Amino acid sequence: MNWDDTSETGTPDDAAERLVGASADGEDQAVEAALRPKSLGEFVGQERVREQLDLVLKAALARGATADHVLLSGAPGLGKTTLSMIIAAEMNAPIRITSGPAIQHAGDLAAILSSLQEGEVLFLDEIHRMSRPAEEMLYMAMEDFRVDVIVGKGPGATAIPLELPPFTLVGATTRAGLLPPPLRDRFGFTGHMEFYTSTELERVIHRSAQLLDLEIDADAASEIAGRSRGTPRIANRLLRRVRDYAQVKADGHITREVAAVALGVYEVDARGLDRLDRAVLQALLKLFGGGPVGLSTLAVAVGEERETVEEVAEPFLVREGLLARTPRGRVATPAAWTHLGLVPPAPAGGAGGQAGLFGG
């Protein structure tokens, strides 16, 4: 395996290095290699993608051909890199890993493509962040296994055609909608990765616990799963923090109570909200009666940048149905009041009435 670049995901999640951030930090990268499932059979969840991919790969193997190009879309930490490695393993092929931001010039891509072996899997993470000229070179490479390398500049520039061995491109993106249609259309198979259910995350946690040689009760795994925001990377990270607590404060055995207390220490609540998420909700409920309130005002109230509130805290709060973004501003849902143990103000004068000042 050859790692050209593994860094860079560029979301505010990374900057904040939160325990519940979905992007990989340094420690994650070190441990993840040991926890990654190695075959489709070991890969938990994502039934539909797994089943479809299984057919694509088996058919290619039976034909003795290179598998079609695969596009994987979905949020960070859901297993796109893992799946690309599995694709290579199932095809008995080597894998090369790089990312869109690492390919700024068409020449960077030409260098990678021209050094691929026949049948090799090229994993291109964050494919939507590749430069335009590189993207155009990729079109031809994907379709005809050929690139034109431009030598020289201006009127004297010449295109030297370069034949490539057949390869499988596995592109990953958090935003399939940002991909230009000509690029999207060149993938033979597109798999959309969903957030994991609690039951699936419990299986991920039990599997990781076994690999890390940890003793964990079933209800402890379910406690951690419930706080993992539908994301295996977060589940594995929370498991490691709970393990630390169990080693220092208990006898190493992870019970439900140990898990709950440990995650309380790290300020990850029963629903997976962290300190920032709760600060945003609390300000919305206690200072603004549940809204509507403008994003800038809300950000000032919690002492954070607008972007941090909008891109780090809000997506999960919206996904959880705790906060709604409306044209008039941010509004808390009844579930937000319940989650923070507060009582919503009685509507003054029926539906659409002014929200009360005090939320309980």
Ligand SMILES: Nc1ncnc2c1ncn2[C@@H]1O[C@H](COP(=O)(O)OP(=O)(O)OP(=O)(O)O)[C@@H](O)[C@H]1O
């Ligand atoms: N289906 C799964 N079953 C078991 N473990 C999983 C699964 N999916 C992901 N993981 C674990 O979660 C971690 C993160 O997975 P991975 O790096 O593949 O995510 P990703 O989608 O590529 O993230 P990013 O977009 O940030 O690169 C890995 O340690 C992997 O072991």
